[in-house]
Amino acid sequence: MMASAETCFHCALPIPANCNLTTTIDGEPHPVCCPGCKAVAELIRDSGMSQYYALREAPEPGVGRPPEEASEWHVFDSDEMLAAFTTDAGEDVEAILYVGGVYCSACSWLIESALMRLAGVAAAELNPVTHRLRVRWQPADTAFSGILGTLASLGYEPQPLTGDADARPELLEQRTALKRLLVASLGMMQVMMFAVGLYAGDFQGIDAEMQRFLRVVSLVVTTPVVLYAARPFFTSAWRGVLARKPGMDLPVSIAVGTAFVASVYATLTDGPAVWFDSVTMFVFFLTLGRFLEMRARHRSIDRTAALSTVLPNTATRVTAAGNEIVPVSQLLAGNRILIRAGDAIPADGVVAKGDSSVDEALLTGEATPQRKSPGDALAAGSVNLDRLLEMEVTRTGSDTTLGTISRLSERARYARPAFVTLADRVASYLVIALLLVATIVATVWYQIAPERAFEITLSVLVVTCPCALALATPTAFAAAGSRLSQLRLLVTNGNAIESLSRADAFMFDKTGTLTRGVPKITALVVLDNRFSEYDCRLVAAALETASSHPLARAFKLDDSLPPVDDPHVEIGQGVSGVIDGRRWRLGSAAFVGAGTAGNDGPTTQVFMSCDNNAVAWFEVEDTLRPDTAATLQSLKTRGVRLALLSGDQEAAVEKLAATLGIDEFHAACSPQQKLAIIEAAQSNGERVVMVGDGINDAPVLAGADTSIAPAHGATLAQTSADVIMLGDSLAPLTTALAMSTRTMRIVRQNLTWAIVYNTLALPLAALGYVPPWLAAIGMSASSLIVVLNALRLSRFE
Amino acid sequence: MSILYVLIPLALLLLGGAVWAFFWAVGSGQFDDLDTPAVRIIMDDDQKPGDGNET
Numbered sequence: 147m148m149a150s151a152e153t154c155f156h157c158a159l160p161i162p163a164n165c166n167l168t169t170t171i172d173g174e175p176h177p178v179c180c181p182g183c184k185a186v187a188e189l190i191r192d193s194g195m196s197q198y199y200a201l202r203e204a205p206e207p208g209v210g211r212p213p214e215e216a217s218e219w220h221v222f223d224s225d226e227m228l229a230a231f232t233t234d235a236g237e238d239v240e241a242i243l244y245v246g247g248v249y250c251s252a253c254s255w256l257i258e259s260a261l262m263r264l265a266g267v268a269a270a271e272l273n274p275v276t277h278r279l280r281v282r283w284q285p286a287d288t289a290f291s292g293i294l295g296t297l298a299s300l301g302y303e304p305q306p307l308t309g310d311a312d313a314r315p316e317l318l319e320q321r322t323a324l325k326r327l328l329v330a331s332l333g334m335m336q337v338m339m340f341a342v343g344l345y346a347g348d349f350q351g352i353d354a355e356m357q358r359f360l361r362v363v364s365l366v367v368t369t370p371v372v373l374y375a376a377r378p379f380f381t382s383a384w385r386g387v388l389a390r391k392p393g394m395d396l397p398v399s400i401a402v403g404t405a406f407v408a409s410v411y412a413t414l415t416d417g418p419a420v421w422f423d424s425v426t427m428f429v430f431f432l433t434l435g436r437f438l439e440m441r442a443r444h445r446s447i448d449r450t451a452a453l454s455t456v457l458p459n460t461a462t463r464v465t466a467a468g469n470e471i472v473p474v475s476q477l478l479a480g481n482r483i484l485i486r487a488g489d490a491i492p493a494d495g496v497v498a499k500g501d502s503s504v505d506e507a508l509l510t511g512e513a514t515p516q517r518k519s520p521g522d523a524l525a526a527g528s529v530n531l532d533r534l535l536e537m538e539v540t541r542t543g544s545d546t547t548l549g550t551i552s553r554l555s556e557r558a559r560y561a562r563p564a565f566v567t568l569a570d571r572v573a574s575y576l577v578i579a580l581l582l583v584a585t586i587v588a589t590v591w592y593q594i595a596p597e598r599a600f601e602i603t604l605s606v607l608v609v610t611c612p613c614a615l616a617l618a619t620p621t622a623f624a625a626a627g628s629r630l631s632q633l634r635l636l637v638t639n640g641n642a643i644e645s646l647s648r649a650d651a652f653m654f655d656k657t658g659t660l661t662r663g664v665p666k667i668t669a670l671v672v673l674d675n676r677f678s679e680y681d682c683r684l685v686a687a688a689l690e691t692a693s694s695h696p697l698a699r700a701f702k703l704d705d706s707l708p709p710v711d712d713p714h715v716e717i718g719q720g721v722s723g724v725i726d727g728r729r730w731r732l733g734s735a736a737f738v739g740a741g742t743a744g745n746d747g748p749t750t751q752v753f754m755s756c757d758n759n760a761v762a763w764f765e766v767e768d769t770l771r772p773d774t775a776a777t778l779q780s781l782k783t784r785g786v787r788l789a790l791l792s793g794d795q796e797a798a799v800e801k802l803a804a805t806l807g808i809d810e811f812h813a814a815c816s817p818q819q820k821l822a823i824i825e826a827a828q829s830n831g832e833r834v835v836m837v838g839d840g841i842n843d844a845p846v847l848a849g850a851d852t853s854i855a856p857a858h859g860a861t862l863a864q865t866s867a868d869v870i871m872l873g874d875s876l877a878p879l880t881t882a883l884a885m886s887t888r889t890m891r892i893v894r895q896n897l898t899w900a901i902v903y904n905t906l907a908l909p910l911a912a913l914g915y916v917p918p919w920l921a922a923i924g925m926s927a928s929s930l931i932v933v934l935n936a937l938r939l940s941r942f943e
Numbered sequence: 944m945s946i947l948y949v950l951i952p953l954a955l956l957l958l959g960g961a962v963w964a965f966f967w968a969v970g971s972g973q974f975d976d977l978d979t980p981a982v983r984i985i986m987d988d989d990q991k992p993g994d995g996n997e998t
Contacts, residue, residue, distance in 0.1 A: 254979050273976050320977075321969050328965050332958060356944060363951055367958075 154179035155199075156187045157301070171196050186301045193263065195256055202252035219291035219298070222306065224471065227460070228290060231306040231473065238268050240282040241290070246303030248277050253302075260296055264288045273317070278307070306473075323437050326375040330433045333371035334426040340364045341423035354416070361413040364422040372406050376429045378436070402429060404581060418588055418603050421581070461485075461492045464536065474542075481539045485530045491537070494546040497522050499536040505529040532715055580607070580904075587912045598914060605911040609921035614903065614928040618896035621936035626889040629940045633885070635869055635878045642868035645852045647886035648833050649786055652879075653824060655838030655846075656792035656799060659856060660806070660876070661768040665700040669765035674756070682762045684708060686754060689721045689732045700766045720752075731755045770806075777876040778806050784883060787832070791820045791846075820846045837879065854879065885942055892939055896932045903928045 155176035168175045169187040178184045232239040254272040261270035266287025272279040297304040340360045383399040409420040464482040474492040503515035506528040526546040591599035687703040710723035720733010731738045738753040752764045790811040792799045799813035836850035847853035855867035871878045
C-alpha cells in the first residue's frame with residue numbers, strides 16, 4: 147500500500163507502486179499514474195499543444211484525470227437535446243457548457259485550441275473564472291457529442307447548461323469591483339499630486355487663491371472616490387447598524403465620512419488643512435484588499451455550478467407515448483422517470499416501481515447503501531446502485547433536499563457575525579482620534595501663538611498620517627495569502643487567518659478528510675492452498691466488476707480479468723458468478739455460506755468461496771492520508787484540542803481515534819449533532835476549526851469559527867469553507883496554523899510600531915518640536931517599515 | 944503659475960475620459976478574464992499537430 151514519492155506528470159496524483167507507465171513529452175520521459183492520464187498527455191502532445199505543460203500552474207491533484215468510464219455523449223445528438231441545450235446563432239448553433247476541472251489559464255488555452263481544430267467550430271471562448279465555455283459551431287460538420295467528447299478526452303468534465311447560463315454573479319461582482327478599484331487608485335494618485343503641491347506651498351508660501359484652487363480640485367477628484375469607490379463600506383456599515391450588529395465597516399465609514407466632510411468644510415471656509423489625500427489613500431488600500439480577497443474567493447468557488455455538477459444532465463421520462471430523454475431542467479413534479487443502475491438521481495421523489503439500493507453518501511455521509519422499495523423517498527444527488535427504478539418526481543432543482551442544504555449553508559455563511567478585525571478597528575478609530583487631536587491642537591495653538599498654529603497643526607496631521615496603520619493589516623494579509631497559496635492553501639475569507647491564529651480546537655470529519663475516502667484491501671488471508679493470493683485478487687476483481695457497491699472499488703485491478711458468466715448481485719450481501727465452470731461467491735460470511743473466522747471488528751471483512759468451499763477472506767479498510775498521524779501529532783503539540791466527528795459506526799471511529807491518538811470522538815453523528823457539538827464548544831469560549839468535506843458537512847463548516855475543506859471534496863462543502871487545502875496531504879493544516887500565528891504576530895508588530903511611532907511623534911509635533919519636512923520623512927519611513935515587515939511573510943517556510 | 948488654471952482642468956478632463964474608457968472596456972467584457980491574456984501571448988498557436996491525429 148506504499149505510495150511512491152513520485153506524482154503523475156498529468157494529474158499530480160501519487161503514482162501507484164506497481165505502475166510503470168511513462169509518457170514522452172518534448173523528448174523527455176515523464177511518469178504517469180494510469181492509462182487514462184497517459185492517453186490524455188499523449189493526445190495533448192500529438193495535437194501539438196504540449197506547451198500546455200510548460201505554462202500551466204501546479205495542478206490540483208486528480209484534476210484532469212479522465213473518468214474511468216466513457217460517458218454516453220451521443221445522447222446529446224438527438225434533435226430534442228440540441229434544441230434544449232443550444233441556441234441558433236445565424237447558420238451556426240451556440241451552446242454554453244460548464245467545464246469542470248479548469249484551474250488555470252493554460253487550461254482555457256488548451257480547450258479553446260483543441261475545439262478550434264474541430265471541423266465547423268467557429269468560436270470557442272472559455273472564462274476560467276466562471277468555468278463557462280461558449281462554443282459556436284456548424285452542427286452539420288461536428289456533432290454536439292464530438293465537442294463534449296473532445297473536452298472529456300482532454301480530461302475535463304463538460305456539462306451542458308440551460309436557462310440560467312447567463313446568471314453569472316461572480317462576473318458582475320468582479321466588474322463592479324474593478325471599476326471601484328480604478329476610481330479609487332486614479333483618484334488617489336491625482337489627489338496625492340495636488341497634495342504635494344499643497345504641502346510644498348505650506349513650506350515655500352503659496353497664493354491663497356492657488357491654495358484654494360488646489361483644494362477645490364482635490365475635492366472634485368475625491369468626491370467620486372468617496373461616493374462611488376467607498377460605497378460598499380457605507381452600505382455594509384448601514385446594514386450592520388440596522389441589524390444592530392455593527393461590523394468593521396462602521397468605523398471605516400465614519401473615518402472616511404468625517405475626514406471627507408471636515409475637508410470639504412475646510413475647503414469652503416479656507417480652514418487650516420484638508421485631508422483629501424488621507425481619505426483617498428485609505429479608501430484605495432481598503433478597496434485593494436477587498437478586491438484581492440474577492441479574486442481569491444472566485445478562484446476556488448463556482449457556487450452556481452455546485453448543484454448542477456452532482457446532478458445528471460438528462461433524465462428518461464416515462465410518458466404515455468413511450469420513454470423520452472429530457473434535460474433535467476425540464477422535469478416537473480409528478481413526472482415519472484426511469485433511473486438505471488449506476489445513474490445519479492436527478493430530483494427528489496418517491497420510488498414508484500422497482501427495488502434497489504441507493505448510495506446516499508453525498509447527503510447523509512452514510513457509506514452503506516440504503517435499500518429502497520416502492521413508497522420510499524429518493525433524494526437528488528444520490529446514486530442508484532443495483533437495479534432499474536421508476537420514480538415519481540416530487541421536487542426539482544433548488545427545491546430538492548440537496549438544493550436546500552446548499553441554500554442553508556449559503557445563509558449560514560452570510561449570517562455569521564462579521565468579525566471585527568483588530569487592525570481595521572484600531573486604524574479607523576485612530577483616524578477619528580487624529581482628526582479630533584488636530585482640531586484641538588489647532589485651537590489651542592491659535593490661542594497661544596496664532597502665527598505658529600497652522601504649521602504645527604500641519605505637522606501633527608502629516609506626522610500622524612494613518613498610512614502605516616492603514617497598510618499594517620492589508621499588506622500582511624496579502625503577503626500571507628499569496629505565500630499560503632504557494633504552499634497549497636487557498637484562503638477564501640480574509641478573516642480566516644486571524645480566526646485560525648486563535649484556534650483552540652480542531653474538529654475533523656473522518657471519511658474523505660482524515661482518510662482518502664477510497665477503500666483498499668488491507669489484508670488477504672488465503673484459506674485454500676490451491677490458490678495464490680494473486681488468483682484470489684483476480685477472481686475478486688472480476689466478480690466485483692458486476693457490482694457498483696462502494697467497497698467494489700477496493701478490488702479493482704488493472705490486469706486482464708477472467709470472464710465471468712452469469713454474474714449475480716445480491717443487494718447488501720455480495721456478488722456471485724461462474725468462472726471456468728466454478729461458482730464463486732464474494733461477500734458477507736452468510737452470503738458466501740462458508741464457515742469462517744467471523745468477528746465484529748471495525749474493519750469490513752469480505753469472504754470468498756468457490757463451489758461452497760471457503761477460499762479466502764479480505765479485510766477492506768479506508769486508508770488514511772499519508773501524513774495524517776504526523777500532522778495530528780504536531781497540531782497536538784501546538785496545544786489545540788483535537789476531536790473526531792463522524793457519521794460512521796462507533797467501532798470504526800473508535801479504532802481510528804485510537805490509532806491516531808485522538809482522545810475525543812463522536813460516532814454516528816448527524817450533521818445537526820455535529821453542529822451541536824461545535825456550538826457547545828463555542829459556548830465554552832473555544833474557537834473551533836472544522837476540517838471536513840462532503841455536502842452534509844456544509845452547514846457544519848459554516849457554523850465553525852474557521853472551516854477548512856480538502857480541494858477534492860464536494861463543491862458544496864468548499865463554498866462554505868474559509869480555507870481550501872489543495873493536495874492529498876494534511877500537512878498544510880500545520881502550515882496554516884503556523885502561518886496564521888506568524889501573520890498575526892507581524893500584524894501586531896506593525897500595529898505596535900505604527901501606534902508607538904504615532905504616540906511618540908504626536909506629542910512632539912503638537913508641542914511644536916517637529917518641523918513639517920521632518921514630519922513628512924517620518925511618515926514615509928514608518929509606512930516603508932510596515933510594508934517591508936509584512937513582506938517577510940512571503941518567505942515563510 | 945496661472946497656466947495651472949488651464950492645465951489642471953485639462954488633466955481632469957483627460958482623467959474623466961480615461962475612466963469612461965475603462966468603464967466601457969469593463970462593461971464590454973474585456974476584463975472578465977484577468978489571467979489568460981497575460982500568458983496567451985507566449986502560447987504558440989501555429990504549432991503543427993505532431994502526427995495529424997486531432998482527436
